[in-house]
Structures are given as C-alpha cells and as structure tokens.
Amino acid sequence: MNSFRHALPIQRLQFPINLCFAMSINKAQGQTLKVVGVNLESLCFSHGQLYLACSRVGSHDNLHVLAKDGKTVNLVYPEALL
Numbered sequence: 001m002n003s004f005r006h007a008l009p010i011q012r013l014q015f016p017i018n019l020c021f022a023m024s025i026n027k028a029q030g031q032t033l034k035v036v037g038v039n040l041e042s043l044c045f046s047h048g049q050l051y052l053a054c055s056r057v058g059s060h061d062n063l064h065v066l067a068k069d070g071k072t073v074n075l076v077y078p079e080a081l082l
Contacts, residue, residue: 025044025049025052025053026049026052028052028053028056029052031056032056032057032058033056033057033058034057034058034062035057035062035064036053036054036056036057036062036063036064037064037065037066038053038054038063038064038065038066039066040065040066040067040068040072041066041067041068043072043073044072046080047076047077047080050072
C-alpha cells in the first residue's frame with residue numbers, strides 16, 4: 001500500500017474547445033449551414049464567390065466575416081468571364 005507524507009497540490013487548466021470544420025467556397029455551393037465564418041483576408045478570385053460565401057447561412061446573425069480593415073473588394077477579372 002502506498003502512503004504519502006506530503007499532499008501535492010494539483011491544478012488543472014482546461015481550454016474550451018469546439019469542434020469545427022472548414023471547406024472551400026466552391027464546396028459550400030448548394031448547402032445551407034447553421035454558422036458560417038468567411039475569411040476575406042485574401043481576395044475572392046472568382047465572380048460570385050463573395051455572394052456564394054455569404055448566402056450559405058440561414059440567418060445573418062450566424063454569418064461572421066474576417067476582412068482587413070472591415071472591407072473587401074469583389075474582384076472580377078473580365079478575362080475569366082469569357
């Protein structure tokens with residue numbers, strides 16, 4: 001039988017972790033998602049991607065957008081539309 005002469009104080013530090021998933025904007029096409037986070041630190045490279053990314057969520061309260069200075073450009077390359 002083990003016996004300890006001194007009590008050892010133990011402290012546990014726990015981080016709250018939520019399960020999450022990531023997918024490309026194109027992969028999200030046709031789906032309805034509960035919560036959507038859109039990272040716009042790099043520009044959308046195709047016409048309509050910004051709209052597609054923002055329209056996948058059922059409620060605007062569940063749409064979260066990360067953009068530099070709170071702004072982004074819906075960049076369209078006319079050459080790509082031909």
